[in-house]
Amino acid sequence: MSDPGPSAKNSLAHILIVDDEESILRFLEYSFAAQGYRVTRATSGLDGIAKAKSEDPDLIILDVMMPDISGLEVCDHLRADAKTRFMPIIMLSAAGQVDDRVSGLRSGADDYVTKPANMDELMARVTALLNRTRRMQSQADSSKRGKVIGFIGAKGGVGTTTTVLNLGTLLALRGKPVTAIELHAEFGSFYRQFGRSDDENLSDLMALDPALLTARTISARLSLAQSGLKVLCGPRSHEELAELDDERVLKIIDETAQMTEYLLLDLPHSANPANAAACKGCDLIIVITSNEPDSIQSAKSMLDVLKSWGIVGNMVGIAHVTRTALGDSMPLREIARTLGHEIVGTVPFAGDLCAASYNKGVQLVQFQPGHLVTSNLNEMLDRITAETLTGLRF
Numbered sequence: 493m494s495d496p497g498p499s500a501k502n503s504l505a506h507i508l509i510v511d512d513e514e515s516i517l518r519f520l521e522y523s524f525a526a527q528g529y530r531v532t533r534a535t536s537g538l539d540g541i542a543k544a545k546s547e548d549p550d551l552i553i554l555d556v557m558m559p560d561i562s563g564l565e566v567c568d569h570l571r572a573d574a575k576t577r578f579m580p581i582i583m584l585s586a587a588g589q590v591d592d593r594v595s596g597l598r599s600g601a602d603d604y605v606t607k608p609a610n611m612d613e614l615m616a617r618v619t620a621l622l623n624r625t626r627r628m629q630s631q632a633d634s635s636k637r638g639k640v641i642g643f644i645g646a647k648g649g650v651g652t653t654t655t656v657l658n659l660g661t662l663l664a665l666r667g668k669p670v671t672a673i674e675l676h677a678e679f680g681s682f683y684r685q686f687g688r689s690d691d692e693n694l695s696d697l698m699a700l701d702p703a704l705l706t707a708r709t710i711s712a713r714l715s716l717a718q719s720g721l722k723v724l725c726g727p728r729s730h731e732e733l734a735e736l737d738d739e740r741v742l743k744i745i746d747e748t749a750q751m752t753e754y755l756l757l758d759l760p761h762s763a764n765p766a767n768a769a770a771c772k773g774c775d776l777i778i779v780i781t782s783n784e785p786d787s788i789q790s791a792k793s794m795l796d797v798l799k800s801w802g803i804v805g806n807m808v809g810i811a812h813v814t815r816t817a818l819g820d821s822m823p824l825r826e827i828a829r830t831l832g833h834e835i836v837g838t839v840p841f842a843g844d845l846c847a848a849s850y851n852k853g854v855q856l857v858q859f860q861p862g863h864l865v866t867s868n869l870n871e872m873l874d875r876i877t878a879e880t881l882t883g884l885r886f
Contacts, residue, residue: 510540556585571600646791674726695734738769834883837872
């Protein structure tokens with residue numbers, strides 16, 4: 493994929509320029525806007541403090557000499573406030589003596605540039621400081637990455653989406669930050685579960701340049717369920733079909749995982765590169781099957797695909813969903829032996845209950861919290877969220 497260029501890369505970077513000289517404000521605003529930055533102006537020190545708190549800029553260019561309070565005082569104030577403590581600040585001043593620079597840096601500035609500033613140098617310093625801040629933030633965020641669990645149906649109609657949404661609802665009801673993503677290129681069903689008709693969805697994100705797939709752009713497209721579960725719906729119609737590619741899929745997973753404690757992925761039964769990328773981005777994959785022979789055979793085929801991607805052992809578990817009231821013809825022990833993986837949960841047949849909860853607009857576990865299905869789903873949740881995956885005992 494071609495490089496998006498400096499303008500596209502900078503389009504999400506927001507710079508606050510604080511200076512009392514109108515000519516300097518206009519020049520800096522024009523110069524940075526031309527490079528793709530979003531610019532906010534402040535004409536005094538107090539105005540700069542207020543806008544730093546309300547606008548949440550990515551970087552501040554701060555003049556030292558101003559009529560109300562000095563840039564040094566502004567810097568002291570921002571560093572004393574938890575909300576603005578870590579904002580990158582470049583101090584800009586006509587005073588270029590060593591003592592002046594030391595005072596600026598001691599007040600908390602990250603860099604110091606003397607007036608008249610060479611724009612090439614100032615641009616380079618802004619870019620370097622933003623890049624350094626992003627690297628530090630990325631390192632800090634990597635330790636906060638939520639657990640990513642992918643769910644793949646052995647075939648269509650085995651209850652993958654129902655399982656994902658009910659497990660996500662249970663996590664939310666336990667007070668856990670949790671997000672579920674319907675990672676399908678076409679005809680999703682999340683939106684029907686939550687009555688959504690006009691929200692932006694996965695297809696909108698797939699139309700963006702990967703550089704623009706950030707926590708902010710993803711959060712804007714999440715819907716909030718009554719339980720507290722956040723969901724990203726898949727496409728709703730033919731007009732919204734989304735071509736999934738591995739770069740965007742991985743970026744969405746990585747960015748979303750930084751924002752939540754648990755990320756649940758409703759994945760397609762597919763061996764394409766985008767699904768491979770999604771599966772490799774998971775900490776755990778649950779393959780969902782029923783007792784029908786073709787479902788078990790399809791599950792075995794999917795497990796072979798996962799193995800070819802290096803996803804083996806305790807990275808994989810099996811969930812068994814009973815789809816009819818007639819019961820299972822194959823014992824769970826035999827299903828586990830055939831598939832070569834532990835069964836981490838079973839969901840008994842509950843067709844009428846699913847329909848009734850759907851009509852009420854809530855998930856089954858909310859509609860009937862004391863039902864056997866809810867109990868089994870809670871037990872499954874305990875197993876797949878534990879540090880070590882544990883299966884059922886037969």
